[in-house]
Amino acid sequence: MRHFAVVGSGPAGFYTAEALAKAYGESARIDIIDRYPVPYGLIRFGVAPDHQSLKAVSKRYDKVAETDGVGFIGNVAVGSDVSVDELMERYDAVILAIGAPHDRKLGIPGEDLPGVIGSAEFVGWYNGHPDFADLDPPLGGTHAAVIGNGNVALDCARILSKTRAEFEGSDIVGHALETLDRSAIKTITILGRRGPHQIAMTPKELGELGHLEAALPIVDLKDFPPVEADDALEPGQRKSVTILREFNSIRANKPKSMVFDFFAKPLAIEGDGRAERLIVERTELDEKGGARGTGETYEVPASLVISCIGYSTPPLGDVPYDQRGGKFLNESGKINDRLYCVGWARRGPTGTIGTNRPDGYEVAEAVAAAMPAGSSGDRGGGEALKALLAERGIRATNFTDWRRIERAEEAAARSGSPREKMVRVEHWLQTLGD
Numbered sequence: 001m002r003h004f005a006v007v008g009s010g011p012a013g014f015y016t017a018e019a020l021a022k023a024y025g026e027s028a029r030i031d032i033i034d035r036y037p038v039p040y041g042l043i044r045f046g047v048a049p050d051h052q053s054l055k056a057v058s059k060r061y062d063k064v065a066e067t068d069g070v071g072f073i074g075n076v077a078v079g080s081d082v083s084v085d086e087l088m089e090r091y092d093a094v095i096l097a098i099g100a101p102h103d104r105k106l107g108i109p110g111e112d113l114p115g116v117i118g119s120a121e122f123v124g125w126y127n128g129h130p131d132f133a134d135l136d137p138p139l140g141g142t143h144a145a146v147i148g149n150g151n152v153a154l155d156c157a158r159i160l161s162k163t164r165a166e167f168e169g170s171d172i173v174g175h176a177l178e179t180l181d182r183s184a185i186k187t188i189t190i191l192g193r194r195g196p197h198q199i200a201m202t203p204k205e206l207g208e209l210g211h212l213e214a215a216l217p218i219v220d221l222k223d224f225p226p227v228e229a230d231d232a233l234e235p236g237q238r239k240s241v242t243i244l245r246e247f248n249s250i251r252a253n254k255p256k257s258m259v260f261d262f263f264a265k266p267l268a269i270e271g272d273g274r275a276e277r278l279i280v281e282r283t284e285l286d287e288k289g290g291a292r293g294t295g296e297t298y299e300v301p302a303s304l305v306i307s308c309i310g311y312s313t314p315p316l317g318d319v320p321y322d323q324r325g326g327k328f329l330n331e332s333g334k335i336n337d338r339l340y341c342v343g344w345a346r347r348g349p350t351g352t353i354g355t356n357r358p359d360g361y362e363v364a365e366a367v368a369a370a371m372p373a374g375s376s377g378d379r380g381g382g383e384a385l386k387a388l389l390a391e392r393g394i395r396a397t398n399f400t401d402w403r404r405i406e407r408a409e410e411a412a413a414r415s416g417s418p419r420e421k422m423v424r425v426e427h428w429l430q431t432l433g434d
């Protein structure tokens with residue numbers, strides 16, 4: 001019997017476990033370990049609460065968890081509760097699928113002022129991530145700025161602009177819904193250093209903005225190249241740019257606006273003890289398609305600034321780390337003998353949920369090629385890990401525990417109790433009644 005540890009229960013972890021289970025059948029045990037008592041990573045804490053159809057992918061992961069030979073060990077943080085070396089002693093191979101949970105820094109003066117937050121914090125707050133339950137983002141001013149031109153920036157801007165009724169059918173947590181309902185924000189400026197042709201926003205996410213109840217997307221056609229230039233774009237990008245252009249012809253009176261500010265490079269955030277405005281430099285495209293400052297500066301008022309400029313994986317003990325890329329140093333997912341990485345921890349924060357599938361399958365194949373079915377000697381696998389955790393007084397959760405937590409959450413939602421009661425690790429564990 002082989003024993004494998006997959007660290008992280010997001011998409012990458014689950015696809016890898018699925019592939020390992022298929023490759024080894026009954027001759028391996030696979031434990032999916034997560035720092036939180038409940039699984040799914042960014043499916044639970046990242047994907048927007050008003051995009052329920054996407055979250056349904058977790059049903060497929062449920063099936064993986066129900067597969068014979070696959071186990072879940074939650075509430076165990078690798079790096080603090082147990083080290084990678086301790087896992088290596090107990091498993092034939094360890095696959096790190098810990099994602100990229102840290103916001104990249106803007107690297108400009110004023111970014112530590114109150115009122116400036118990273119998207120991981122803001123997204124975590126409205127999605128019930130236990131680390132951000134107390135964030136309380138400042139929504140009392142009339143202006144917010146979202147820095148970045150990807151789908152995460154769109155998620156943040158859309159969540160800030162929606163009415164209470166528009167969250168019907170979502171699973172947004174109660175504390176966020178109440179706070180957003182009282183928000184005074186009227187103008188959300190979305191800043192991108194380059195132009196409409198360089199956005200990393202997808203058509204579906206952009207299209208939604210044209211149908212918001214209370215907010216109007218605003219673009220300036222002067223920022224766009226001539227329409228013929230769109231022909232050179234790949235079809236998905238062309239569709240996104242077309243949708244953006246069409247925002248200009250929407251005629252409606254709405255109380256909120258979402259202003260696309262292209263060719264805009266934030267230089268500093270200023271304010272009297274807290275964020276009040278961004279100092280921005282106008283840019284133009286250089287020969288290589290990058291952003292070059294023009295020297296012209298202007299101010300964008302914002303008492304809330306959300307940076308959506310990407311994420312990094314934190315270093316983990318002595319695991320070789322790519323400082324520049326913010327991920328583990330690896331070659332096609334292999335870090336070194338018996339140690340692998342998948343998903344965002346392998347590639348950096350790019351791609352969709354589905355991108356993690358071929359990624360996980362490729363690494364599982366490499367593991368299977370390096371380690372044919374056989375005996376893992378006296379490594380001990382999950383039983384040995386659980387014994388160590390028990391020695392350390394760590395209450396690990398299993399599949400049954402997570403189901404009980406889920407049922408308690410569903411019951412709380414049905415009875416109308418605000419879901420914020422369920423976003424803290426201690427509440428999840430209390431639910432288990434031990």
Ligand SMILES: Cc1cc2nc3c(=O)[nH]c(=O)nc-3n(C[C@H](O)[C@H](O)[C@H](O)COP(=O)(O)OP(=O)(O)OC[C@H]3O[C@@H](n4cnc5c(N)ncnc54)[C@H](O)[C@@H]3O)c2cc1C
Pocket residue numbers: 007008009010011012013033034035036039040041042043046047048051054076077078079097098099100101123152155342343344345350351352353354356
């Ligand atoms: C805000 C946001 C919205 C998104 N929306 C979409 C969308 O609409 N559609 C789409 O296709 N993609 C979306 N994505 C991208 C998608 O979420 C990612 O592709 C995917 O989640 C990456 O998978 P992962 O398994 O590598 O990382 P994650 O999903 O982050 O999973 C990592 C897991 O590792 C665990 N972990 C971390 N550190 C440790 C540790 N030390 N010990 C134990 N466990 C640990 C975490 O708790 C987590 O469960 C979105 C991403 C973000 C940030």
